[in-house]
Amino acid sequence: MFDLFKERYSELVDDAEAFFSCLDSLQPRSFRVNRLKSTPEHIKERFSEYGISLEQVQWYEDAFISSEPEVGATFEHFTGEVYIQELVSMLPPVVIRKELEKARFVLDACAAPGSKTTQLAAIMQNRGLIVANDISYNRIRALKFNQEKAGAANVVITNRDLRNFPKNQFEIIILDAPCSSEGTIRKNFGIPSLWSEKHINNLARMQKQLILKAFDLLSPGGTMVYSTCTFAPEENEAVLHHLLENRPAKLEKILIPHLKLSQTVAEWRGTEFNSEVKNAIRIWPHHNNTGGFFLAKVKK
Amino acid sequence: MKTEFLTYLQERFGIPANLFDDFEFYGASKGRVYLGPKSAISSPEPVSVGFLAARIGNSIKPSTNLIQLFGKYATKNIINLNKENTIKYANGEDVIIDSKEFTDGYVILSYQGSPLGCGHAKGKTITNLLPKAKRLQLKFL
Ligand SMILES: C[S@@+](CC[C@H](N)C(=O)[O-])C[C@H]1O[C@@H](n2cnc3c(N)ncnc32)[C@H](O)[C@@H]1O
Numbered sequence: 332m333f334d335l336f337k338e339r340y341s342e343l344v345d346d347a348e349a350f351f352s353c354l355d356s357l358q359p360r361s362f363r364v365n366r367l368k369s370t371p372e373h374i375k376e377r378f379s380e381y382g383i384s385l386e387q388v389q390w391y392e393d394a395f396i397s398s399e400p401e402v403g404a405t406f407e408h409f410t411g412e413v414y415i416q417e418l419v420s421m422l423p424p425v426v427i428r429k430e431l432e433k434a435r436f437v438l439d440a441c442a443a444p445g446s447k448t449t450q451l452a453a454i455m456q457n458r459g460l461i462v463a464n465d466i467s468y469n470r471i472r473a474l475k476f477n478q479e480k481a482g483a484a485n486v487v488i489t490n491r492d493l494r495n496f497p498k499n500q501f502e503i504i505i506l507d508a509p510c511s512s513e514g515t516i517r518k519n520f521g522i523p524s525l526w527s528e529k530h531i532n533n534l535a536r537m538q539k540q541l542i543l544k545a546f547d548l549l550s551p552g553g554t555m556v557y558s559t560c561t562f563a564p565e566e567n568e569a570v571l572h573h574l575l576e577n578r579p580a581k582l583e584k585i586l587i588p589h590l591k592l593s594q595t596v597a598e599w600r601g602t603e604f605n606s607e608v609k610n611a612i613r614i615w616p617h618h619n620n621t622g623g624f625f626l627a628k629v630k631k
Numbered sequence: 632m633k634t635e636f637l638t639y640l641q642e643r644f645g646i647p648a649n650l651f652d653d654f655e656f657y658g659a660s661k662g663r664v665y666l667g668p669k670s671a672i673s674s675p676e677p678v679s680v681g682f683l684a685a686r687i688g689n690s691i692k693p694s695t696n697l698i699q700l701f702g703k704y705a706t707k708n709i710i711n712l713n714k715e716n717t718i719k720y721a722n723g724e725d726v727i728i729d730s731k732e733f734t735d736g737y738v739i740l741s742y743q744g745s746p747l748g749c750g751h752a753k754g755k756t757i758t759n760l761l762p763k764a765k766r767l768q769l770k771f772l
Pocket of ligand 1: 420440441442443444445446447448464465466467470491492493494507508509510
Protein backbone atom coordinates (compact mmCIF):
# COMPACT_ATOMS: atom_id res chain seq x y z
CA MET A 332 0.00 0.00 0.00
CA PHE A 333 2.74 2.40 0.93
CA ASP A 334 4.64 1.63 -2.28
CA LEU A 335 1.59 2.41 -4.36
CA PHE A 336 1.09 5.65 -2.48
CA LYS A 337 4.74 6.58 -2.91
CA GLU A 338 4.77 5.82 -6.58
CA ARG A 339 1.63 7.82 -7.22
CA TYR A 340 2.77 11.01 -5.55
CA SER A 341 6.46 10.89 -6.42
CA GLU A 342 5.54 11.87 -9.95
CA LEU A 343 3.21 14.73 -8.91
CA VAL A 344 5.20 16.48 -6.25
CA ASP A 345 8.16 18.81 -6.83
CA ASP A 346 10.45 17.31 -4.20
CA ALA A 347 9.48 13.77 -3.27
CA GLU A 348 12.06 13.44 -0.54
CA ALA A 349 10.97 16.60 1.26
CA PHE A 350 7.34 15.59 0.82
CA PHE A 351 7.66 12.12 2.33
CA SER A 352 9.86 13.23 5.18
CA CYS A 353 7.37 16.01 5.99
CA LEU A 354 4.56 13.44 6.14
CA ASP A 355 6.59 11.60 8.77
CA SER A 356 7.05 14.67 10.94
CA LEU A 357 4.71 16.12 13.54
CA GLN A 358 2.52 18.98 12.51
CA PRO A 359 2.64 22.23 14.51
CA ARG A 360 -0.30 22.87 16.84
CA SER A 361 -2.56 25.59 15.48
CA PHE A 362 -5.76 27.35 16.46
CA ARG A 363 -8.05 30.14 15.35
CA VAL A 364 -9.33 33.03 17.42
CA ASN A 365 -13.11 33.12 17.58
CA ARG A 366 -13.99 36.72 16.83
CA LEU A 367 -17.49 36.30 18.22
CA LYS A 368 -15.88 36.15 21.65
CA SER A 369 -12.36 37.47 21.46
CA THR A 370 -9.64 39.18 19.44
CA PRO A 371 -6.13 38.18 18.34
CA GLU A 372 -4.69 40.96 20.51
CA HIS A 373 -6.38 39.64 23.64
CA ILE A 374 -5.25 36.08 22.96
CA LYS A 375 -1.66 37.17 22.35
CA GLU A 376 -1.66 38.97 25.68
CA ARG A 377 -3.13 36.03 27.57
CA PHE A 378 -0.89 33.38 26.08
CA SER A 379 2.19 35.44 26.75
CA GLU A 380 1.15 35.55 30.43
CA TYR A 381 1.06 31.75 30.32
CA GLY A 382 4.53 31.67 28.81
CA ILE A 383 3.19 30.09 25.62
CA SER A 384 4.84 31.54 22.57
CA LEU A 385 2.63 32.09 19.58
CA GLU A 386 3.34 32.70 15.95
CA GLN A 387 0.65 34.71 14.18
CA VAL A 388 0.08 33.24 10.73
CA GLN A 389 1.04 35.69 8.00
CA TRP A 390 -1.77 34.85 5.63
CA TYR A 391 -4.53 34.95 8.28
CA GLU A 392 -4.33 37.20 11.32
CA ASP A 393 -6.85 35.11 13.28
CA ALA A 394 -4.64 32.00 13.06
CA PHE A 395 -1.81 31.07 15.40
CA ILE A 396 0.79 28.35 15.79
CA SER A 397 1.38 27.47 19.42
CA SER A 398 4.55 26.29 21.13
CA GLU A 399 2.36 24.56 23.73
CA PRO A 400 0.56 21.48 22.42
CA GLU A 401 -2.09 21.55 25.14
CA VAL A 402 -4.06 24.52 23.84
CA GLY A 403 -7.10 22.50 24.89
CA ALA A 404 -6.26 23.09 28.58
CA THR A 405 -6.31 26.88 28.34
CA PHE A 406 -9.01 29.08 29.82
CA GLU A 407 -9.62 30.54 26.37
CA HIS A 408 -10.37 27.12 24.97
CA PHE A 409 -12.82 26.53 27.80
CA THR A 410 -14.71 29.73 27.00
CA GLY A 411 -14.69 29.16 23.23
CA GLU A 412 -12.45 32.14 22.51
CA VAL A 413 -10.12 29.88 20.55
CA TYR A 414 -10.92 26.96 18.27
CA ILE A 415 -8.31 24.28 17.62
CA GLN A 416 -8.08 23.83 13.87
CA GLU A 417 -5.56 22.79 11.28
CA LEU A 418 -4.23 25.81 9.38
CA VAL A 419 -5.13 24.74 5.84
CA SER A 420 -8.62 23.84 7.01
CA MET A 421 -9.15 27.57 7.59
CA LEU A 422 -8.66 28.38 3.92
CA PRO A 423 -12.16 27.97 2.42
CA PRO A 424 -13.73 30.81 4.46
CA VAL A 425 -10.58 32.92 4.07
CA VAL A 426 -10.73 32.97 0.27
CA ILE A 427 -14.32 34.27 0.31
CA ARG A 428 -14.01 36.79 3.13
CA LYS A 429 -15.11 39.64 0.83
CA GLU A 430 -18.16 37.77 -0.41
CA LEU A 431 -19.09 36.76 3.14
CA GLU A 432 -19.31 40.36 4.33
CA LYS A 433 -22.44 40.90 2.26
CA ALA A 434 -23.78 37.36 2.23
CA ARG A 435 -27.13 36.64 3.85
CA PHE A 436 -27.72 33.01 2.86
CA VAL A 437 -24.85 30.55 3.11
CA LEU A 438 -24.72 26.74 2.90
CA ASP A 439 -22.01 24.71 4.56
CA ALA A 440 -22.89 21.56 2.66
CA CYS A 441 -20.79 18.95 4.53
CA ALA A 442 -20.41 20.77 7.81
CA ALA A 443 -19.63 18.39 10.68
CA PRO A 444 -17.81 18.81 13.04
CA GLY A 445 -18.14 22.52 12.30
CA SER A 446 -14.66 24.03 11.98
CA LYS A 447 -15.74 25.98 8.95
CA THR A 448 -19.28 26.66 10.16
CA THR A 449 -17.98 28.39 13.27
CA GLN A 450 -15.38 30.27 11.25
CA LEU A 451 -18.05 31.46 8.80
CA ALA A 452 -20.24 32.64 11.67
CA ALA A 453 -17.32 34.60 13.12
CA ILE A 454 -16.52 36.26 9.80
CA MET A 455 -20.21 37.10 9.31
CA GLN A 456 -20.37 38.34 12.94
CA ASN A 457 -23.50 36.23 13.51
CA ARG A 458 -25.45 38.09 10.81
CA GLY A 459 -27.39 36.49 7.98
CA LEU A 460 -28.07 32.75 7.92
CA ILE A 461 -25.77 29.76 7.67
CA VAL A 462 -27.31 26.39 6.91
CA ALA A 463 -24.91 23.77 8.25
CA ASN A 464 -25.76 20.41 6.72
CA ASP A 465 -24.36 16.94 7.21
CA ILE A 466 -25.50 13.45 6.29
CA SER A 467 -24.30 11.91 9.54
CA TYR A 468 -26.46 12.42 12.61
CA ASN A 469 -23.64 11.21 14.80
CA ARG A 470 -21.26 13.82 13.49
CA ILE A 471 -23.97 16.47 13.81
CA ARG A 472 -23.71 16.06 17.58
CA ALA A 473 -20.12 17.28 17.45
CA LEU A 474 -21.15 20.04 15.05
CA LYS A 475 -23.87 21.15 17.43
CA PHE A 476 -21.50 21.16 20.41
CA ASN A 477 -18.89 23.21 18.58
CA GLN A 478 -21.42 25.62 17.10
CA GLU A 479 -22.98 26.31 20.51
CA LYS A 480 -19.63 26.66 22.18
CA ALA A 481 -18.49 29.16 19.56
CA GLY A 482 -21.65 31.20 20.11
CA ALA A 483 -22.63 30.84 16.45
CA ALA A 484 -26.26 31.95 16.65
CA ASN A 485 -26.87 32.49 12.94
CA VAL A 486 -26.67 28.75 12.22
CA VAL A 487 -29.40 26.25 11.52
CA ILE A 488 -28.45 22.60 11.24
CA THR A 489 -29.94 20.22 8.68
CA ASN A 490 -29.38 16.48 8.38
CA ARG A 491 -29.63 15.56 4.70
CA ASP A 492 -27.73 13.71 2.07
CA LEU A 493 -26.72 16.75 0.04
CA ARG A 494 -27.70 14.91 -3.12
CA ASN A 495 -31.34 15.04 -1.95
CA PHE A 496 -31.25 18.57 -0.60
CA PRO A 497 -34.47 20.48 -1.48
CA LYS A 498 -34.38 23.31 -3.99
CA ASN A 499 -32.84 26.50 -2.59
CA GLN A 500 -30.68 29.37 -3.82
CA PHE A 501 -27.63 30.10 -1.72
CA GLU A 502 -25.30 33.02 -2.33
CA ILE A 503 -22.35 31.07 -1.00
CA ILE A 504 -21.73 27.34 -0.66
CA ILE A 505 -18.82 25.69 1.09
CA LEU A 506 -18.38 22.15 -0.18
CA ASP A 507 -15.73 20.60 2.04
CA ALA A 508 -16.17 17.19 0.55
CA PRO A 509 -15.75 13.81 2.23
CA CYS A 510 -12.40 12.60 0.90
CA SER A 511 -9.63 10.08 1.42
CA SER A 512 -7.90 12.58 3.76
CA GLU A 513 -4.36 11.86 2.58
CA GLY A 514 -3.40 15.39 3.56
CA THR A 515 -4.11 14.72 7.24
CA ILE A 516 -1.67 11.83 7.46
CA ARG A 517 0.67 13.89 9.63
CA LYS A 518 -2.02 14.44 12.22
CA ASN A 519 -3.27 10.88 12.03
CA PHE A 520 0.12 9.18 12.30
CA GLY A 521 0.43 7.00 9.25
CA ILE A 522 -1.41 6.38 6.05
CA PRO A 523 -4.98 5.39 6.84
CA SER A 524 -5.55 1.66 6.65
CA LEU A 525 -8.49 2.44 4.41
CA TRP A 526 -6.21 3.76 1.68
CA SER A 527 -6.67 2.14 -1.70
CA GLU A 528 -7.31 3.32 -5.22
CA LYS A 529 -10.69 1.67 -5.06
CA HIS A 530 -11.60 3.77 -2.05
CA ILE A 531 -10.41 6.89 -3.87
CA ASN A 532 -12.51 6.06 -6.90
CA ASN A 533 -15.62 5.49 -4.80
CA LEU A 534 -15.17 8.84 -3.12
CA ALA A 535 -14.58 10.53 -6.48
CA ARG A 536 -17.89 9.21 -7.75
CA MET A 537 -19.68 10.72 -4.74
CA GLN A 538 -17.76 14.02 -5.02
CA LYS A 539 -18.86 14.43 -8.64
CA GLN A 540 -22.49 14.05 -7.60
CA LEU A 541 -22.02 16.45 -4.72
CA ILE A 542 -20.39 19.18 -6.77
CA LEU A 543 -23.11 19.17 -9.44
CA LYS A 544 -25.80 19.29 -6.78
CA ALA A 545 -24.06 22.09 -4.91
CA PHE A 546 -23.69 24.08 -8.13
CA ASP A 547 -27.44 23.68 -8.74
CA LEU A 548 -28.13 25.07 -5.26
CA LEU A 549 -26.17 28.27 -5.98
CA SER A 550 -27.95 31.46 -6.96
CA PRO A 551 -26.82 33.14 -10.20
CA GLY A 552 -23.66 35.11 -9.44
CA GLY A 553 -23.07 32.94 -6.39
CA THR A 554 -19.77 31.51 -5.20
CA MET A 555 -18.88 27.98 -4.18
CA VAL A 556 -15.66 26.82 -2.59
CA TYR A 557 -14.79 23.19 -3.29
CA SER A 558 -12.13 21.73 -1.03
CA THR A 559 -10.59 18.46 0.05
CA CYS A 560 -7.70 17.53 2.30
CA THR A 561 -6.35 14.97 -0.11
CA PHE A 562 -3.78 14.69 -2.91
CA ALA A 563 -5.59 12.31 -5.25
CA PRO A 564 -6.29 14.00 -8.62
CA GLU A 565 -9.40 11.81 -8.93
CA GLU A 566 -10.91 13.67 -5.96
CA ASN A 567 -9.68 17.10 -6.97
CA GLU A 568 -8.95 18.13 -10.57
CA ALA A 569 -11.12 15.35 -12.00
CA VAL A 570 -14.10 16.50 -9.92
CA LEU A 571 -13.77 20.08 -11.16
CA HIS A 572 -13.33 18.79 -14.71
CA HIS A 573 -16.60 16.90 -14.32
CA LEU A 574 -18.34 20.07 -13.13
CA LEU A 575 -16.97 22.17 -16.00
CA GLU A 576 -18.07 19.57 -18.55
CA ASN A 577 -21.60 19.43 -17.16
CA ARG A 578 -22.46 22.92 -15.94
CA PRO A 579 -21.77 26.52 -17.03
CA ALA A 580 -19.31 27.03 -14.16
CA LYS A 581 -16.26 29.30 -14.06
CA LEU A 582 -13.29 29.04 -11.74
CA GLU A 583 -11.85 32.16 -10.19
CA LYS A 584 -8.15 32.50 -9.58
CA ILE A 585 -7.13 32.16 -5.93
CA LEU A 586 -4.49 34.43 -4.43
CA ILE A 587 -3.29 34.07 -0.85
CA PRO A 588 -0.32 36.31 -0.07
CA HIS A 589 2.34 34.72 2.17
CA LEU A 590 1.26 31.15 1.49
CA LYS A 591 3.07 28.99 -1.03
CA LEU A 592 0.48 27.67 -3.46
CA SER A 593 1.06 25.06 -6.15
CA GLN A 594 -0.38 24.39 -9.55
CA THR A 595 -3.00 21.79 -10.18
CA VAL A 596 -2.24 18.59 -12.06
CA ALA A 597 -2.80 19.11 -15.81
CA GLU A 598 -3.61 15.51 -16.67
CA TRP A 599 -3.98 12.22 -14.90
CA ARG A 600 -4.12 8.67 -16.24
CA GLY A 601 -4.92 9.75 -19.75
CA THR A 602 -7.42 12.55 -19.06
CA GLU A 603 -6.33 16.07 -19.82
CA PHE A 604 -8.30 18.39 -17.59
CA ASN A 605 -10.33 21.41 -18.73
CA SER A 606 -8.02 24.44 -18.77
CA GLU A 607 -10.19 26.32 -16.24
CA VAL A 608 -9.05 23.80 -13.62
CA LYS A 609 -5.72 25.66 -13.53
CA ASN A 610 -7.37 28.35 -11.42
CA ALA A 611 -7.65 25.96 -8.50
CA ILE A 612 -4.71 25.41 -6.14
CA ARG A 613 -2.90 22.64 -4.34
CA ILE A 614 -1.09 23.01 -1.06
CA TRP A 615 1.66 20.48 -0.41
CA PRO A 616 2.57 19.86 3.25
CA HIS A 617 6.32 20.43 2.90
CA HIS A 618 5.89 23.90 1.35
CA ASN A 619 4.35 25.60 4.37
CA ASN A 620 4.70 22.93 7.06
CA THR A 621 0.93 22.29 7.11
CA GLY A 622 -1.44 19.50 6.13
CA GLY A 623 -2.21 18.95 2.45
CA PHE A 624 -5.13 20.73 0.80
CA PHE A 625 -6.94 21.38 -2.46
CA LEU A 626 -9.07 24.43 -3.08
CA ALA A 627 -11.20 25.84 -5.90
CA LYS A 628 -13.40 28.92 -6.09
CA VAL A 629 -16.34 28.32 -8.40
CA LYS A 630 -18.57 31.06 -9.82
CA LYS A 631 -22.03 30.62 -11.28
CA MET B 632 -41.87 34.19 26.04
CA LYS B 633 -39.48 36.55 24.28
CA THR B 634 -40.49 39.61 26.30
CA GLU B 635 -40.49 37.64 29.52
CA PHE B 636 -36.97 36.41 28.84
CA LEU B 637 -35.60 39.79 27.76
CA THR B 638 -37.11 41.48 30.80
CA TYR B 639 -35.50 38.86 33.01
CA LEU B 640 -32.06 39.36 31.45
CA GLN B 641 -32.44 43.11 31.91
CA GLU B 642 -33.73 42.98 35.48
CA ARG B 643 -31.56 40.23 36.87
CA PHE B 644 -28.28 40.99 35.07
CA GLY B 645 -28.66 44.39 33.43
CA ILE B 646 -28.14 42.81 30.00
CA PRO B 647 -29.85 45.21 27.55
CA ALA B 648 -32.59 43.85 25.30
CA ASN B 649 -31.36 45.64 22.19
CA LEU B 650 -28.37 43.27 21.98
CA PHE B 651 -30.83 40.74 20.59
CA ASP B 652 -32.40 42.97 17.92
CA ASP B 653 -30.77 41.04 15.06
CA PHE B 654 -31.85 37.66 16.41
CA GLU B 655 -35.02 35.72 16.99
CA PHE B 656 -36.01 33.49 19.90
CA TYR B 657 -37.49 30.08 19.15
CA GLY B 658 -39.47 28.06 21.68
CA ALA B 659 -39.04 24.29 21.87
CA SER B 660 -40.21 21.43 24.09
CA LYS B 661 -39.57 21.34 27.87
CA GLY B 662 -39.44 25.12 28.11
CA ARG B 663 -36.33 25.41 26.01
CA VAL B 664 -35.67 28.68 24.23
CA TYR B 665 -33.23 28.97 21.34
CA LEU B 666 -31.45 32.07 20.13
CA GLY B 667 -31.23 31.96 16.36
CA PRO B 668 -31.21 33.95 13.13
CA LYS B 669 -34.14 36.24 12.23
CA SER B 670 -35.21 33.96 9.41
CA ALA B 671 -34.55 30.23 9.28
CA ILE B 672 -35.33 27.89 6.37
CA SER B 673 -38.35 25.66 6.18
CA SER B 674 -37.17 23.15 3.59
CA PRO B 675 -35.38 21.02 4.59
CA GLU B 676 -36.70 21.16 8.11
CA PRO B 677 -33.80 22.02 10.44
CA VAL B 678 -32.82 19.67 13.25
CA SER B 679 -31.89 22.74 15.26
CA VAL B 680 -32.04 26.52 15.00
CA GLY B 681 -29.38 28.65 16.68
CA PHE B 682 -28.35 27.53 20.13
CA LEU B 683 -29.99 26.87 23.47
CA ALA B 684 -30.33 30.19 25.28
CA ALA B 685 -32.40 29.27 28.33
CA ARG B 686 -34.77 26.87 30.01
CA ILE B 687 -37.96 28.42 31.26
CA GLY B 688 -39.84 26.56 33.97
CA ASN B 689 -40.57 27.74 37.48
CA SER B 690 -37.50 29.90 37.03
CA ILE B 691 -35.51 31.11 34.02
CA LYS B 692 -32.12 29.46 33.64
CA PRO B 693 -29.84 31.05 31.06
CA SER B 694 -27.48 28.64 29.25
CA THR B 695 -23.71 28.58 29.62
CA ASN B 696 -23.35 29.40 25.94
CA LEU B 697 -25.62 32.43 26.19
CA ILE B 698 -23.70 33.74 29.18
CA GLN B 699 -20.34 33.18 27.53
CA LEU B 700 -21.48 35.26 24.57
CA PHE B 701 -23.47 38.05 26.24
CA GLY B 702 -22.32 37.94 29.87
CA LYS B 703 -19.83 40.72 29.28
CA TYR B 704 -22.71 43.19 28.99
CA ALA B 705 -24.05 42.30 32.45
CA THR B 706 -23.85 44.87 35.23
CA LYS B 707 -25.20 42.97 38.24
CA ASN B 708 -25.31 39.56 39.89
CA ILE B 709 -21.89 38.79 38.50
CA ILE B 710 -19.30 37.04 40.60
CA ASN B 711 -15.65 37.41 39.73
CA LEU B 712 -13.98 34.14 40.65
CA ASN B 713 -10.36 33.88 41.70
CA LYS B 714 -8.05 31.42 39.99
CA GLU B 715 -8.67 28.59 42.41
CA ASN B 716 -12.45 28.84 42.14
CA THR B 717 -12.27 29.13 38.36
CA ILE B 718 -10.43 25.81 38.22
CA LYS B 719 -13.08 24.31 40.50
CA TYR B 720 -15.91 25.70 38.43
CA ALA B 721 -14.43 24.37 35.18
CA ASN B 722 -14.19 21.00 36.92
CA GLY B 723 -17.88 21.02 37.69
CA GLU B 724 -17.57 21.73 41.43
CA ASP B 725 -19.67 24.10 43.51
CA VAL B 726 -17.95 27.13 45.01
CA ILE B 727 -18.44 29.10 48.22
CA ILE B 728 -18.41 32.89 47.92
CA ASP B 729 -18.82 35.37 50.74
CA SER B 730 -20.02 38.60 49.18
CA LYS B 731 -22.92 41.05 49.22
CA GLU B 732 -22.64 41.69 45.50
CA PHE B 733 -25.35 39.23 44.50
CA THR B 734 -28.72 37.96 45.61
CA ASP B 735 -30.10 34.41 45.64
CA GLY B 736 -30.91 33.07 42.18
CA TYR B 737 -28.95 32.64 38.98
CA VAL B 738 -25.60 34.41 38.85
CA ILE B 739 -22.99 34.99 36.18
CA LEU B 740 -19.52 33.70 36.98
CA SER B 741 -16.53 35.31 35.39
CA TYR B 742 -12.76 35.27 35.58
CA GLN B 743 -10.70 38.37 34.85
CA GLY B 744 -13.59 39.92 33.00
CA SER B 745 -14.43 36.88 30.83
CA PRO B 746 -17.79 35.25 31.56
CA LEU B 747 -17.58 31.47 32.15
CA GLY B 748 -21.19 30.50 32.57
CA CYS B 749 -23.76 30.55 35.31
CA GLY B 750 -24.36 29.19 38.73
CA HIS B 751 -27.22 29.20 41.19
CA ALA B 752 -26.64 31.16 44.38
CA LYS B 753 -28.23 30.31 47.68
CA GLY B 754 -26.56 32.16 50.51
CA LYS B 755 -22.84 31.66 50.05
CA THR B 756 -23.10 28.45 48.04
CA ILE B 757 -22.93 28.70 44.26
CA THR B 758 -24.22 25.54 42.67
CA ASN B 759 -22.34 24.59 39.54
CA LEU B 760 -24.53 24.51 36.42
CA LEU B 761 -21.86 23.73 33.88
CA PRO B 762 -22.96 20.93 31.54
CA LYS B 763 -20.84 17.79 32.04
CA ALA B 764 -19.62 17.82 28.43
CA LYS B 765 -18.02 21.21 29.01
CA ARG B 766 -15.96 20.26 32.05
CA LEU B 767 -12.26 20.83 31.65
CA GLN B 768 -9.09 20.50 33.72
CA LEU B 769 -7.66 23.97 33.29
CA LYS B 770 -3.89 24.25 33.21
CA PHE B 771 -3.45 27.71 31.79
CA LEU B 772 -5.43 30.58 33.26
C1 LIG C 1 -14.31 16.65 5.40
S1 LIG C 1 -15.67 16.37 6.44
C2 LIG C 1 -16.25 18.02 6.74
C3 LIG C 1 -15.45 18.81 7.75
C4 LIG C 1 -16.11 20.11 8.12
N1 LIG C 1 -16.41 20.92 6.94
C5 LIG C 1 -15.27 20.93 9.08
O1 LIG C 1 -14.56 21.83 8.62
O2 LIG C 1 -15.34 20.70 10.29
C6 LIG C 1 -16.89 15.74 5.34
C7 LIG C 1 -18.29 15.57 5.92
O3 LIG C 1 -19.17 15.25 4.86
C8 LIG C 1 -20.23 14.46 5.37
N2 LIG C 1 -20.88 13.81 4.22
C9 LIG C 1 -20.47 12.70 3.55
N3 LIG C 1 -21.32 12.44 2.54
C10 LIG C 1 -22.28 13.40 2.54
C11 LIG C 1 -23.43 13.66 1.75
N4 LIG C 1 -23.75 12.87 0.73
N5 LIG C 1 -24.20 14.74 2.06
C12 LIG C 1 -23.88 15.53 3.11
N6 LIG C 1 -22.79 15.32 3.89
C13 LIG C 1 -22.00 14.27 3.62
C14 LIG C 1 -19.54 13.56 6.35
O4 LIG C 1 -20.44 13.07 7.32
C15 LIG C 1 -18.45 14.48 6.94
O5 LIG C 1 -18.91 15.03 8.16
